[in-house]
Amino acid sequence: xxxxxxxxxxxxxxxxxxxxxxxxxxxxxxxxxxxxxxxxxxxxxxxxxxxxxxxxxxxxxxxxxxxxxxxxxxxxxxxxxxxxxxxxxxxxxxxxxxxxxxxxxxxxxxxxxxxxxxxxxxxxxxxxxxxxxxxxxxxxxxxxxxxxxxxxxxxxxxxxxxxxxxxxxxxxxxxxxxxxxxxxxxxxxxxxxxxxxxxxxxxxxxxxxxxxxxxxxxxxxxxxxxxxxxxxxxxxxxxxxxxxxxxxxxxxxxx
Amino acid sequence: xxxxxxxxxxxxxxxxxxxxxxxxxxxxxxxxxxxxxxxxxxxxxxxxxxxxxxxxxxxxxxxxxxxxxxxxxxxxxxxxxxxxxxxxxxxxxxxxxxxxxxxx
Numbered sequence: 001x002x003x004x005x006x007x008x009x010x011x012x013x014x015x016x017x018x019x020x021x022x023x024x025x026x027x028x029x030x031x032x033x034x035x036x037x038x039x040x041x042x043x044x045x046x047x048x049x050x051x052x053x054x055x056x057x058x059x060x061x062x063x064x065x066x067x068x069x070x071x072x073x074x075x076x077x078x079x080x081x082x083x084x085x086x087x088x089x090x091x092x093x094x095x096x097x098x099x100x101x102x103x104x105x106x107x108x109x110x111x112x113x114x115x116x117x118x119x120x121x122x123x124x125x126x127x128x129x130x131x132x133x134x135x136x137x138x139x140x141x142x143x144x145x146x147x148x149x150x151x152x153x154x155x156x157x158x159x160x161x162x163x164x165x166x167x168x169x170x171x172x173x174x175x176x177x178x179x180x181x182x183x184x185x186x187x188x189x190x191x192x193x194x195x196x197x198x199x200x201x202x203x204x205x206x207x208x209x210x211x212x213x214x215x216x217x218x219x220x221x222x223x224x225x226x227x228x229x230x231x232x233x234x235x236x237x238x239x240x241x242x243x244x245x246x247x248x249x250x251x252x253x254x255x
Numbered sequence: 256x257x258x259x260x261x262x263x264x265x266x267x268x269x270x271x272x273x274x275x276x277x278x279x280x281x282x283x284x285x286x287x288x289x290x291x292x293x294x295x296x297x298x299x300x301x302x303x304x305x306x307x308x309x310x311x312x313x314x315x316x317x318x319x320x321x322x323x324x325x326x327x328x329x330x331x332x333x334x335x336x337x338x339x340x341x342x343x344x345x346x347x348x349x350x351x352x353x354x355x356x357x358x359x
Contacts, residue, residue, distance in 0.1 A: 090297075094297055094298050097294055
């Protein structure tokens, strides 16, 4: 019970966004919404009204997805005694925009979404008693992993909703979240994948294939429980393969 | 023999020039080509800002490489307008970075 009270107190004190985070989040959400609604500004010719409506829909989808992703990481960070700060990646956003303009709607769902990463701050008092008191790579990897996990849970929720009332907005939200999850797993700093990769290569070797398979299976209407089991098996097999073929020889320990 | 760590400026000059050329060739219209060069200007301005206190020449050369490649591949639009748009983007991005609007 004390842990829950402590956690709730931490959420109350440290969950809020700083002005620079808010600015970064708003810019990222606007740019990504523009990217995913880029080819929806009229069918034959440019129509401002239709475009604005689609942009607004995209804004809702992106805001929900980015905030859920961020919430996962923020809560996890607080649970282990860190405070998370969202950092917009301006280079990433500009590269995403350039790719969108070059694609010009030719390849559907070619959404390269690179909103940014995060930085964690040490809450010294809240880390008392932890084995590794300071900021460490593995802790950062676990925080990074929470984002895609929350996104995955959002995908499952959206899939369940779409079974009862299917509509294009929910379908687009599902596809966006799949793309967002997969791109976030790339090991390019400051994306989540890089933090997981540098935190633990073995964790990366397990989580990335497992999550990608799970996400794809959920999207192609496979039963959710079966998707989880298959993704776990795929993750385990690739994890073992990676260990046997590379990690075992790469790290033999002190001689 | 060519060693990257000694000649990294030339290496990246060439690579970035080829990227600029390909990007310019892939742009489907004059308007989009101006938008892309404006965005590239934003990146360049940000890069110049981030190396404010370092040696600048190699980075300037790499940026010039991209612009050269882009101008070679520019098919639909005017090259003069492209240069102007690039400079506007770069200056805007530098000023925005200086004021703290563009983070990392």
